[in-house]
Amino acid sequence: MEMLPAGETRIWTTLDFNQDGKQHDWLRLPFSTDLSAYGVIPIPITCIKNGAGPTALLIAGNHGDEYEGQVALSKLARQVEPRDARGRILILPALNYPAVVAGRRLSPLDEGNLNRLFPGEANGTPTQMIAHYVSSVLLSMADIVIDLHSGGSSLYYLPCCLIRSGKTGAETARLIELMQVFGAPIGSVSDGTGGGGATTLSAIAQAFGVVALTTELGGGGGFSSTGEAIASQGIYRVLKHIGVLPNAETKSPPPVRLMQVAGRGAYTYAPIHGIFEPAVELGDSVEAGQSGGFLFPVEGLPRQPEEIRFAQSGLVACRRAPALAAPGDCLFKLVTDVGAN
Incomplete structure (x- = not known):
């Protein structure tokens, strides 16, 4: 067991942890x-x-x-x-x-x-x-x-x-x-x-x-x-x-x-500031390279929507909730079966 953090806590309670x-x-x-x-x-x-x-x-x-x-x-x-x-x-x-x-x-x-x-x-x-x-x-x-x-x-x-x-x-x-x-x-x-x-x-x-x-x-x-x-x-x-x-x-x-979670490739991030239109739902199985949806640039035309693709295969365990996303926001996390290649 590693050493506990140094210093005496300033938080206190009247509760007696040893009392039945x-x-x-x-x-x-x-x-x-x-x-x-x-x-x-x-x-x-x-x-x-x-x-x-x-x-x-x-x-x-x-x-x-x-x-x-x-x-x-x-x-x-x-x-x-x-x-x-x-x-x-x-x-x-x-x-x-x-x-x-x-x-x-x-x-x-x-x-x-x-x-x-x-x-x-x-x-x-x-x-x-x-x-x-x-x-x-x-x-x-x-x-x-x-x-x-x-x-x-x-x-x-x-x-x-x-x-x-x-x-x-x-x-x-x-x-x-x-x-x-x-x-x-x-x-x-x-x-x-x-x-x-x-x-x-x-x-x-x-x-x-x-x-x-x-x-x-x-x-x-x-x-x-x-x-x-x-x-x-x-x-x-x-x-x-x-x-x-x-x-x-x-x-x-x-x-x-x-x-x-099979490494950092399990996470998909927004590359631009845009409105997220997902193409898959929680629990869906996806393949590497498959489209996960589009980000529509907040600047509008003439910039084209950015297609989001998965870096690896897996099961969609989580998906971003808000529609508006900024660069670096997590859009998806994938999981794979233990023991799967």
């Missing part, structure tokens, strides 16, 4: 403004504990405009009672509370992307301080973390559960087992080269020896009841599987299609 029972409280993030000199940012947290056992850390609202996980964890915090548990469940349905309240991916306090700032800084920006608290306090208690994401305002996503490849074959096999128990239609295995790399919550959890599952459950800034149900059912199955909710009534998980 069910407690609702805030994490209090000090934040001073012109109108609130000694103010704090209130980040809701629930602790459900009953004796000895594993600790599950459940997080949503890492990005504020991703809603299925927030609702799933709010329901779970109300439904689960201490008598149901063996061990401890820590629930944070709105981890990046300022972003959640604003309905934004980034925090309005500092424009911080929480899932690109781990392990954080004890005396950094508000978002860095949240990342530091998770890294230095919450992960030190956890045996497993489930971080619930969706596509947010800019992407539509096929519901999926994601893992990072383990440091050993046995670790990867354990993660794949838990991903299959979770039961999202697609199980995506990453080598960590995409997205936020080593600065995501899943990456820092892995570095600290904590099992981590991540999801993508919907997107477009809306709410998917299907995605929320996948999250809720998946969490109950995983918590039952690891012994935290031993008597939970769950359905058997549906088949999970194991897939992977």
